[in-house]
Structure formats: C-alpha cells, structure tokens
Amino acid sequence: MICKICSSKIKSNNYIEHLELYHPDDYEDLLSEIISLNNMGETISDIASELNLSQKIISDNLSILMEENQEYDIRRPLYVKNWEPKDFKLEATTMWSFKQRGNWATHSGKYRGNWSPYIPRNLILRYSKENDVVLDPFLGSGTTLVEAKLLKRNGIGIDINPSAIEVANNNLRFNKNNQYHPKIYNTDSRNLEFIDDDSIDLICAHPPYANIIKYSENIEGDLSLLDIDKFLDELCIIAQELFRVLKSNKYCAVLIGDTRRNRHMVPLGFKVMEVFLNAGFLLKENIIKEQHNCRATGFWYQRSIDYNFLLIAHEYLFVFRKP
Numbered sequence: 001m002i003c004k005i006c007s008s009k010i011k012s013n014n015y016i017e018h019l020e021l022y023h024p025d026d027y028e029d030l031l032s033e034i035i036s037l038n039n040m041g042e043t044i045s046d047i048a049s050e051l052n053l054s055q056k057i058i059s060d061n062l063s064i065l066m067e068e069n070q071e072y073d074i075r076r077p078l079y080v081k082n083w084e085p086k087d088f089k090l091e092a093t094t095m096w097s098f099k100q101r102g103n104w105a106t107h108s109g110k111y112r113g114n115w116s117p118y119i120p121r122n123l124i125l126r127y128s129k130e131n132d133v134v135l136d137p138f139l140g141s142g143t144t145l146v147e148a149k150l151l152k153r154n155g156i157g158i159d160i161n162p163s164a165i166e167v168a169n170n171n172l173r174f175n176k177n178n179q180y181h182p183k184i185y186n187t188d189s190r191n192l193e194f195i196d197d198d199s200i201d202l203i204c205a206h207p208p209y210a211n212i213i214k215y216s217e218n219i220e221g222d223l224s225l226l227d228i229d230k231f232l233d234e235l236c237i238i239a240q241e242l243f244r245v246l247k248s249n250k251y252c253a254v255l256i257g258d259t260r261r262n263r264h265m266v267p268l269g270f271k272v273m274e275v276f277l278n279a280g281f282l283l284k285e286n287i288i289k290e291q292h293n294c295r296a297t298g299f300w301y302q303r304s305i306d307y308n309f310l311l312i313a314h315e316y317l318f319v320f321r322k323p
Contacts, residue, residue, distance in 0.1 A: 034058055035065070035074055041173040043080040076170050080105055083150065083176065091122050096317065097290040105150055106171040111141035111164075113213045115206045115255055119289070119317065120144040123204050124151050127251040127319070132201035135245065137189035137238060142168030144204045145182045149174075155182035156200070158189050160221050188221045190237040195245045203242050203252035207235065209268060212259055228259075232271055239279035246322045252281060255289065257315040263307055269316035281320035289315045 030051060037047045044062075048055045062077045082104045101109045102117040120143060124134060130152040136144035139157035141164065148155035149172060159165055165186045172182050185194070208215060208224035210231040215224040223231055242252055256272045258265055277283065291313045304311050 031061060034061060038062055038077055039073070039075045041078065041175040043078045043174065045080065046175075075173065078106060078174055080174065085118065085121070088118075088121070090125060091287075094285060094287045095290070096122070096287055097292070099292055105146055106174060107143060107146060108141075111167060113208070113215075114141050114143050117143050117147055119206075119255060120147040120204045121151070123251075123253045123319075124148060124153060124202065127253070128153060128202040133199065134202045134204060135195070135200045135242075136204050136206075137192075137242060138205055138207045139168050139184065140164050140206070142171040142182075142184075144206075145184070146171055149177050149180050149182060152177055152180060153202075154180055156195070157182060157184045158187060158192075159184075160186070160188050160219055161216050162186050164215070190221065190234060190241065192241045192245055197244055198247045200245045201247060201250055203246055205242070205253065206255045207238075207272075209257050209259060228266060228268060228271075232275060235272065235275050236279070239276050239281075243279045243281060243322060248322055250322055251284060252276070252320045252322065254318045254320070255315055256318070257291075258312055260309065260312065263309045265312075269318075273316070273318050276318065276320050280322070282323055283318060284321045285317075285319040287317035287319065289317050291315060 030053070033051065034047060034053075037050065038044075042050070044055050044059055047053075047058050051058075059077060059079075062074065066074050066076075085102060085104050096119070098116045098118045103109075104117070107117045120136075124144075124147055128134060132153050133156060134144065134148040134153045135156045135158075137158050139145065139159035142157060145155035145157045145168065157168060159168070165184060168184060172184075208231075210228045211224055211226055213224060214222075216222045219225070221234075223234055226234060246252055254272060254276060256269045258268050260266065273283065273286075300311060
C-alpha cells in the first residue's frame, strides 16, 4: 500500500531532484512508496528492484528525509548484501575462531560488545530444530534473534535497556521468514514469570562481563553497572530462572570472558560456570573462543611487556544441559 505524504512538507532540493528529474510525473508517489516499503521492512536492494530505481537514489532520499523531516516516522534503512554467511560450516572442535566479524543480513559490529553472529548460528543449528523456541536473556542488538528468524526458529529476547530494544527491533524488521515473529521484552531477566516452566528449547546468553563495559548510567537492575561479586550474586538469580524455563535435556549456552585486576587474572569465566552448575545445569561443552579484536601491537603490546602481563585473547563458551 502506498503511503501518501503531502509533497509540500517533504520537498527538498537536495533529494527530490533525482526522482523529479527521472520521474517528473510520479515522483511524489515514488517517494511515498519508498518510505512505505522501507518502513515495512524491505531492504534497500529489494526496494530498488521493485521500483526499478538505483540503490543510491533510494538510500540518498531516505537519508536526507530522515535528517530534514524528523516529524515523520522513517525507519533506519536496511542494507543487506547477503542473507547468510559464505562457505559456512559448523564448528567441530572446542576451539572457535572467527576472523571475519560476520556482516550478513542486518548484522554489524557497531553495537559495542555484541557477539559474532557465527556463535548463535552454530548453537542454533547444532542444538535446536526448525520451529523451536530460542531465548536470549541479554538481547543487546538482537544478533541471536536475527539468526533465529533466519533459521526459522521462534525467538524471545529480553533486555533491561530500552536503547538496546530499539536497535534490536530495527535489526529484526526485515521481511524474510515473517511467519516467525520474535517477541521482545524490555524487562529484567531475573524475573521471567511471563515464560512458562519447561517451555524453551535453547538459550543463547551473552551477559555483560560485570562492569567492564557499562551499557547504561543508572538503569536499576543493569548487570553491567555491578562489580564482580554483586554481578555474580544477581546472575545466580538469572541462572535459576533460565533453568526453570528450559525444557529437560535441552541446552543453555553462555559466552563469558575473564578480566584482570591489579595485573592479576580474575577468572570470571569459571566463576560464571560455577553459578550455572549450582543452578542445576550439567556442563556439556567448554569451548574456547579466540578474540581477534585484541590489540597486541603498539601501546598495549608495550604495556604488556613493561608491566609483565598477557593480553586476554580468549573467551569461554559454556554449553550447559538441563538434566
């Protein structure tokens, strides 16, 4: 359906001239349809193909419209080159290393601290099947739920930060596999009363690493504001809730890294593993994930020599099973 917009409100010499030049008789309708298709979740390439226009014209028009007509609800354009990774193969060892960050579908590395989409793709394909329910209790930018939708799973995402919810909603609005509708909740994962016991098929969790990266300034319940001991106390509550909602003999995967205080290692990863074991889970796999964003040259390299410490270049991916 074409969304009609009064041209007197949206005309701008910066962007109208391309459409007006090539489509003088119907540029107002074209512009309205570009906005409508974009807001319905069509990608820039799909809109270009449908309207027989160049991707650049569509991208430029939407970008300037968003800048100059902020009273209109124009969603951030979706740029998708590929819907799946090239030459993908399931990981088969306990050492995972992804040199390429992963930029298919709506994935990007712009959200600080989000995990590579190769991780949830591997987990979802190995530990679930089509139409299963996948839960991410630390949604962030929505990486896990994007993969769930692409792989025909039903996703549930939870994040206490409304800014994360906004980013995730935009990343998930693409028109592919639309029969799978992700459910997103801006709430606290310590209380999952809206999820039934034994109803989840797979959990993919990438919690904050205590307060190493702070995702908000003062959101009550934000685990990224807590120092290690308090963080672990609150994570105990979440682990118990995750155990409750997961089906028996199903899996819960948790990615976590260590940190360093006063030039000594704090084994945050093993402490988190203990939290989930105490909640009743059994350890299925202990995977080492190599970090490729570790700066081992220049300033940090020299500091590691001068102060005699090694740069942390690994994380732990624990795969737990509910017996």
